Amino acid sequence: MKQNFTVRHGALDGVEAFLSVARHRNFRKAAAELAVTPSAISQAIRTLEARIGAALFIRTTRSVGLTEAGERFFARARPAFEELIAASEIARGMGQRPAGLLRLSVPPAVMPILLEPLIASFCRAYPEIELEIVASGELVDLATGGFDAGIRLGEFVAADMVAVRLTPPFPLTVVGSPDYLHQRAEPKRIEDLRGHACLRLRRSDGSVAPWRFADGNKTVEAIVTGPLIAHDYPTLLSGAIQGLGLAQVPRPLAGASIADGRLQALLTPFAVSSPGAFLYYPERRQVLPKLRAFIDHVRREGGAGASGKQSPSGSGASA
Known part of the structure; x- marks a missing residue:
């Protein structure tokens, strides 16, 4: 009993x-x-x-x-x-100073965009904070998982979360390697993707995400096919660099590879914009100093283009 x-x-x-x-x-x-x-x-x-x-x-x-x-x-x-x-x-x-264990749920795609350059400087700036980063593409329940906060692209943040902007909006860019583009004609229109190998992302709900584009004032979805399906953007980016096909990824993730010539940006007039990366957490009466310190550090060192609590445009509970 x-x-x-x-x-x-x-x-x-x-x-x-x-x-x-x-x-x-x-x-x-x-x-x-x-x-x-x-x-x-x-x-x-x-x-x-x-x-x-x-x-x-x-x-x-x-x-x-x-x-x-x-x-x-x-x-x-x-x-x-x-x-x-x-x-x-x-x-x-x-409750009065930045200290203790700070647990964050972060998708792998955000690591190179936002966190990798800042982790060491944050740990040095706040030695009383233990930073634990759990890299996962799953949309975890923060409370059940014991997380203080999560970081996601804006379109994947649930509407009932407090969302704090960490980066400005950025485009989702189609990229391909020079070797791949030597074999096939460069796509000039969205319809041209039918003749290309397109690397695709599987969402956390199990569905394969279509590619999204801006066509005038409307957003269109293209159902594409190709040899690789991955659960994260870095894997798609790597596949594109290796010449497996085209990939649609966040522009900041592909920026270095475009700059050094390993990838070429394609269909840029049709690029749809992502709201950017947001830190999110459940509504609380007070944000603990350890979380406030992280938010301020990322904004200060990362040069994010916004501040304060904001709701990401088009946010939703499912990815």
Whole structure:
């Protein structure tokens, strides 16, 4: 049979008064220590004894002593109460300065775009914070997974989250390697993709994402085919560099490969814009200093183009 170990309401009432009287063996000194009246201390002790069902003190006109029950209660209650005070101090400290374990859920695609250049500088700037980054393409439940926050592209952030912009918006760019483009004609229109090997992304819900484009004032989706399906953008980018086919990836992820000539940007007039990368977390009355420190550091060192709480355009719960 399962036992109920929940502490009864008010079970700790009077314990601090008892410990003070037991240390001083004096009601007046205990009252002075706790900044209350002697009568308030006496009432607290009487209430505690009634709740426990045993006398804790032997009182005379000249002295105060502990009963056997009081001695045993004192021996067990003092270290437990001291632990509660210590726990309160630790919690208070974490609410006042950047410290403790900061757990973030981050998709692999965001690592090279945003975090890799900043992790070392953040850890050096805040030595009291332990930073744990769990790289996963899954849209995890932050509370169930024990995460302080997550980072996702804006279109994958649920509408009920507090979203903080970390990067400006950026385009999703189609890229291909020179070797691949030597074999096939460069696509000039969206329809031209039918004759190309296109590397595709599988979403966390199991579906394969179509490629999205901007055609005038509307967004169109293209159903493409190709030899590779991956669960993250870096794998698609690597496949494109190796000449397996074309890939549609966030422009910041492909920027270095385009600059050094390993990839060529294609169909740029039709590139659709992603809202950018956002840090997100459940609504709370207060953001802990460790999380606030991370947000401020990424903005400051990463040069993000926005600040404050924002809702990413087109955000939704499913990727």
